[in-house]
Amino acid sequence: MSRDKKIIIGNFKMNLNVHESSLYLHTLAGMVKPRRNVEVVLAPTTLAIQSLSLQVSHRQFKLAAQNFYWRDHGPYTGEVSATMLRGIVKYGLVGHSERRHVFHESDKDIRDKVQAAIRNGIRPVLCIGETAAERADGETQHALHDQLVGGLANVTSDELEQVIIAYEPVWAIGTGQNAVPSDVTAAIQAIRNHISHLYGKPAAEFAQVLYGGSVTASTAADYLALPDVDGLLVGGASLDAHAFTQIIELAHQSGSGEEEL
Ligand code: 13P
Numbered sequence: 001m002s003r004d005k006k007i008i009i010g011n012f013k014m015n016l017n018v019h020e021s022s023l024y025l026h027t028l029a030g031m032v033k034p035r036r037n038v039e040v041v042l043a044p045t046t047l048a049i050q051s052l053s054l055q056v057s058h059r060q061f062k063l064a065a066q067n068f069y070w071r072d073h074g075p076y077t078g079e080v081s082a083t084m085l086r087g088i089v090k091y092g093l094v095g096h097s098e099r100r101h102v103f104h105e106s107d108k109d110i111r112d113k114v115q116a117a118i119r120n121g122i123r124p125v126l127c128i129g130e131t132a133a134e135r136a137d138g139e140t141q142h143a144l145h146d147q148l149v150g151g152l153a154n155v156t157s158d159e160l161e162q163v164i165i166a167y168e169p170v171w172a173i174g175t176g177q178n179a180v181p182s183d184v185t186a187a188i189q190a191i192r193n194h195i196s197h198l199y200g201k202p203a204a205e206f207a208q209v210l211y212g213g214s215v216t217a218s219t220a221a222d223y224l225a226l227p228d229v230d231g232l233l234v235g236g237a238s239l240d241a242h243a244f245t246q247i248i249e250l251a252h253q254s255g256s257g258e259e260e261l
Helices: 018-031 046-057 099-102 107-118 132-136 140-152 181-199 201-207 218-226 241-252
Strands: 006-011 036-042 064-067 090-095 123-128 164-167 208-212 230-235
Touching: 006 090, 006 208, 018 046, 018 241, 036 241, 046 218, 046 230, 090 107, 099 218, 107 123, 107 140, 123 140, 140 181, 164 181, 181 201, 181 208, 181 218, 201 208, 218 230, 218 241, 230 241
Parallel strands: 006 036, 006 230, 036 064, 064 090, 090 123, 123 164, 164 208, 208 230
Antiparallel strands: none
């Protein structure tokens, strides 16, 4: 997918049960116009993925898994594999800060999940971002570098095209304290530099990089206007159909290719 198309992902996190997700999708479907220059992705609870995949218009919305285990099958009680999600979701979040910090996922877990997604035809959305302490210590660039190297360790140049990077500063997630656009540009340029060192300049220019962290309908346009930002990963505001629809329209207006689908 080219960088001309903006990607807007709504991460519902552990909100909206199966019934509520279905009602929400119904409401959203009545509000969102399918646009050629915006890919709208919904990441509901794992429990609702199957039913939403039958309800959704795939022209209008794509689905993402919030999480999955890296093994394909076996004695892993309670887990869902990328193999099981194959063909149902187009994307899978990997390394979200809540997975890293609440569930203590390691770089190895994250790199194995990136591999599992690619192996199963799912585009991994590798989430990286510095904590408040790393930021205060001037360690943002190091943190981003280490998380990128950790997550991409087994990814070949060919496979890199499947990977989306989401820059989500941990201190900005769910706090209402969103990063200022100049900081986002600096961080994403650092990310592209690291990719350039690992895979070469063309790969860095081609890579799709999203911003996430307290994005609202009032702040979305500021990020979407940044040339380095290819879309948004939206948490809280994606649970409000009006706000999320507005964010999607702003993405459409910020991009090229005007027509409806
Ligand atoms: P908020 O938009 O609620 O800050 O969440 C961001 C996020 O974590 C998306 O994955």
